[in-house]
Amino acid sequence: MGSFELNDRIRSDSQMASVLGLCQLRLMNDRRWPWLLLIPQRPEIEEVYQLTPLDQTLLTFEMCETARALKQVTGCEKVNIGALGNHVRQLHMHVIARNPGDPAWPGPAWGVGNAEPYDTNDAADLIAAILDAL
Amino acid sequence: MGSFELNDRIRSDSQMASVLGLCQLRLMNDRRWPWLLLIPQRPEIEEVYQLTPLDQTLLTFEMCETARALKQVTGCEKVNIGALGNHVRQLHMHVIARNPGDPAWPGPAWGVGNAEPYDTNDAADLIAAILDAL
Numbered sequence: 001m002g003s004f005e006l007n008d009r010i011r012s013d014s015q016m017a018s019v020l021g022l023c024q025l026r027l028m029n030d031r032r033w034p035w036l037l038l039i040p041q042r043p044e045i046e047e048v049y050q051l052t053p054l055d056q057t058l059l060t061f062e063m064c065e066t067a068r069a070l071k072q073v074t075g076c077e078k079v080n081i082g083a084l085g086n087h088v089r090q091l092h093m094h095v096i097a098r099n100p101g102d103p104a105w106p107g108p109a110w111g112v113g114n115a116e117p118y119d120t121n122d123a124a125d126l127i128a129a130i131l132d133a134l
Numbered sequence: 135m136g137s138f139e140l141n142d143r144i145r146s147d148s149q150m151a152s153v154l155g156l157c158q159l160r161l162m163n164d165r166r167w168p169w170l171l172l173i174p175q176r177p178e179i180e181e182v183y184q185l186t187p188l189d190q191t192l193l194t195f196e197m198c199e200t201a202r203a204l205k206q207v208t209g210c211e212k213v214n215i216g217a218l219g220n221h222v223r224q225l226h227m228h229v230i231a232r233n234p235g236d237p238a239w240p241g242p243a244w245g246v247g248n249a250e251p252y253d254t255n256d257a258a259d260l261i262a263a264i265l266d267a268l
C-alpha cells in the first residue's frame with residue numbers, strides 16, 4: 001500500500017488549516033459558505049468503512065470537534081456534514097456552515113454555482129478563528 | 135429532557151427496517167436510489183456533536199456497517215453519507231447508494247425531483263437483503 005497523497009483537486013480547491021491526529025483540516029476557497037474539509041491521511045481509502053475501527057473513531061472525534069468549532073465561530077443555523085466522493089474518490093468529509101438565505105438553502109451546497117474565492121486575509125482570519133475554537 | 139419521538143416527516147417518507155443499538159434503520163420510500171436513514175433514538179439532538187462520545191462512536195459503527203451492507207447488496211459505485219438537517223432538524227444520517235447515470239449523478243441526491251415509491255414487495259425484499267448483510 002502506498003503512502004498518503006492529497007488529491008490534486010482537493011489541493012487546488014482548498015487550503016491547509018491544520019493537521020489533526022488523523023486528518024488534514026482544510027478550508028474550501030469559497031466565501032459563499034464557511035466550508036471545511038477533513039481528509040484522513042491514509043492511502044487508498046474511499047469509503048468510511050474502509051478505515052480501521054480506531055481511525056473511524058478518530059474521524060468521528062475530529063468531525064465532531066470541527067463541527068462544534070464551526071458552529072461556535074460562525075453562529076450558523078445548521079452544520080451540514082457529508083462524505084460523497086462522486087467526483088473525487090479520496091475520502092474527504094465536508095463540514096459546512098449553513099444559514100437560511102444562503103445561495104442553496106435549504107438544499108445541499110454541493111455542486112451549486114461557482115466558488116467565490118476569499119480575499120487572502122479573510123481566509124486567514126477564518127482559519128485562525130476555527131483553530132482557536134478547536 | 136423528553137423521550138425520543140420520530141419526526142413526522144421522516145416517518146412518512148420512510149419505513150422501518152430495524153432497530154440497531156442506537157439508531158432506527160429506515161428505508162426511504164424512493165426507488166430511484168437505495169437510500170437508508172439512521173436516526174439515533176435520543177431526544178433533542180440536532181448535531182452529531184451533541185451526542186455523547188459513546189453515542190458518537192455507536193453512530194459511526196452503525197453507519198459504517200450500514201454503508202458496507204448497502205454497498206454489498208447493491209454493488210453501487212459509491213456510497214454517499216450525509217447529515218444535513220436543513221429541512222428536518224432531528225438528527226438523521228443518510229446512507230445512499232449512488233451510480234453513474236442515476237438521476238442526480240454526480241451531484242447530490244438530496245432535493246432532486248420527486249420520490250418514486252416502491253412496490254411493496256420490492257421494498258420488503260431490499261430491506262431483507264440489507265438486514266441479511268448486516
